[in-house]
Amino acid sequence: MTRRPTRLVRVLSSTLAAGTLLSTAACSDDGGTDGSRVSGVTASQVAEVRQPPSPTATLSTNGARTALITEADIEDDWTQVKDTEAENWHDSLLVGTVDVSDFVSGKAQASDCQRLIDSLYDDDLLGRPSGASALRGFEQGDSRLLYQVASYDRTDPQDSLNWMATLPEKCDQFTVTDGKEKRTVQVIETSVPKVGDARQGLRVTVQGSVDGNDATLTLNVAAVRVGDDAITVTAGGLDGGEDDSMKQAAQQGTQRLKDVLAGKSPAASPTD
Numbered sequence: 094m095t096r097r098p099t100r101l102v103r104v105l106s107s108t109l110a111a112g113t114l115l116s117t118a119a120c121s122d123d124g125g126t127d128g129s130r131v132s133g134v135t136a137s138q139v140a141e142v143r144q145p146p147s148p149t150a151t152l153s154t155n156g157a158r159t160a161l162i163t164e165a166d167i168e169d170d171w172t173q174v175k176d177t178e179a180e181n182w183h184d185s186l187l188v189g190t191v192d193v194s195d196f197v198s199g200k201a202q203a204s205d206c207q208r209l210i211d212s213l214y215d216d217d218l219l220g221r222p223s224g225a226s227a228l229r230g231f232e233q234g235d236s237r238l239l240y241q242v243a244s245y246d247r248t249d250p251q252d253s254l255n256w257m258a259t260l261p262e263k264c265d266q267f268t269v270t271d272g273k274e275k276r277t278v279q280v281i282e283t284s285v286p287k288v289g290d291a292r293q294g295l296r297v298t299v300q301g302s303v304d305g306n307d308a309t310l311t312l313n314v315a316a317v318r319v320g321d322d323a324i325t326v327t328a329g330g331l332d333g334g335e336d337d338s339m340k341q342a343a344q345q346g347t348q349r350l351k352d353v354l355a356g357k358s359p360a361a362s363p364t365d
Contacts, residue, residue, distance in 0.1 A: 152224060152242075152243075152322050153225055157227035157242045157244070157353075158227045159349070159353050159359065160227070160242045160346065160349045160350040160359065161227055161228075161229045161240060161242060161346075162345055162349065166341065166342060166346070166349075167238065167338045167341045168337065168338065168341060169233055169338060170233055171231035171232065171238060172231060173229065174230045176230070179229060179239060180216075180228065182216070182237060182239060183214050184213075184214065185303075186276060186299045187211075187214040187299065187310075188271050189269035189271035190270050191204075191206045191207040191210070191267055191269055192268040192275075195266075202263050203267070205256070205259070205264060206263065206278070206280075209260055209264060209280070209297070210278065213297065213312065216241065216327070218257070218316060218325050218327075219243070219245065219249070219250055219254075219316055219325060220245065220253055222244055223246045223249065224243070224244030224245070225243070226241065226243035226244065227241070227242050228240065228241040228242075229241075234330075234332055235330045235331045235332045236328070236330035236331075236333075236335055237327075237329070238327070238335060238339070239325075239326070239327045239328075240326055240346060241324065241325045241326075242323075242324050243322065243323060243324075243325075244321060244322045245322065250291075250316075250321065250323040251291060251318060253316070254291050254292070254293045254318060257293040257295060257316060258282075260280050260295060261280055261281050261295070264280045265280060265281070266280075274301060276299055276300060276301035277300045277301075278298065278300075279297070279300075281295070282295060282296075283296045283315075283336065285315045285343055288317055289317035289318055289319045289324075289347045289351075290320065291317070291318045292315065292317045293316050294313070294339075295313075295315075296313055296314070297312045299311075310330065310331060312327055312328070312334065313328050313339040314326065314339070315339050315340070315342075317343055317346075317347050319350050319351055324346045324347060326339050326346070328342065348360070
């Protein structure tokens with residue numbers, strides 16, 4: 094024989110059922126707009142719980158070196174040189190004092206152009222890194238390609254990119270004096286692949302003389318910001334600019350840096 098439920102059990106069951114019906118009715122009356130208040134958990138909170146934790150964005154010294162490009166990342170016949178050799182690349186055509194008389198606004202405008210040639214000579218176009226950094230150099234004939242990865246303070250990379258964007262107008266053409274020698278410098282804007290959070294490209298041409306012979310130094314420059322970190326590419330030489338190689342280095346290098354910051358191993362470099 095099956096036992097009938099006691100009176101107390103029947104009362105509790107009825108109470109729970111009534112509570113369920115009331116809750117359902119409350120949600121139905123307002124189209125479910127108060128559903129999040131009933132549960133106490135919003136949709137955004139649920140999404141936050143389900144998302145995996147973000148990887149650290151701090152660039153370590155080993156991470157910076159891992160983010161450096163290789164010969165396979167750039168076309169043509171570039172050959173990697175020793176890091177100590179690349180660190181000492183300083184082109185003498187970039188040495189000199191900007192002639193203030195070339196500028197309508199005088200010293201203020203000339204100081205930006207002086208900063209440009211000084212930073213190209215010192216390989217610190219975006220300023221001195223505040224964190225980890227690494228560089229790698231490549232040679233091809235009389236051309237060189239210098240690739241750098243570095244960590245900066247929060248606003249520094251973007252401030253420098255904004256400054257770079259003003260140079261084609263401020264420093265479109267000016268004169269640099271080094272002793273008795275005068276050189277003509279021209280600056281124009283160039284395109285950079287749409288990678289990273291922000292980017293800027295320049296083409297800098299310096300006309301002067303080397304060992305008594307007329308010479309023209311052409312440099313294609315790109316800077317790409319990824320968060321508080323950035324990559325810088327300088328490519329060219331007396332043989333002319335290296336626009337294609339600069340763009341490839343910027344594109345491949347940005348992806349390598351993003352992979353490192355995400356805690357991933359960079360993908361294998363493309364091959365011919």
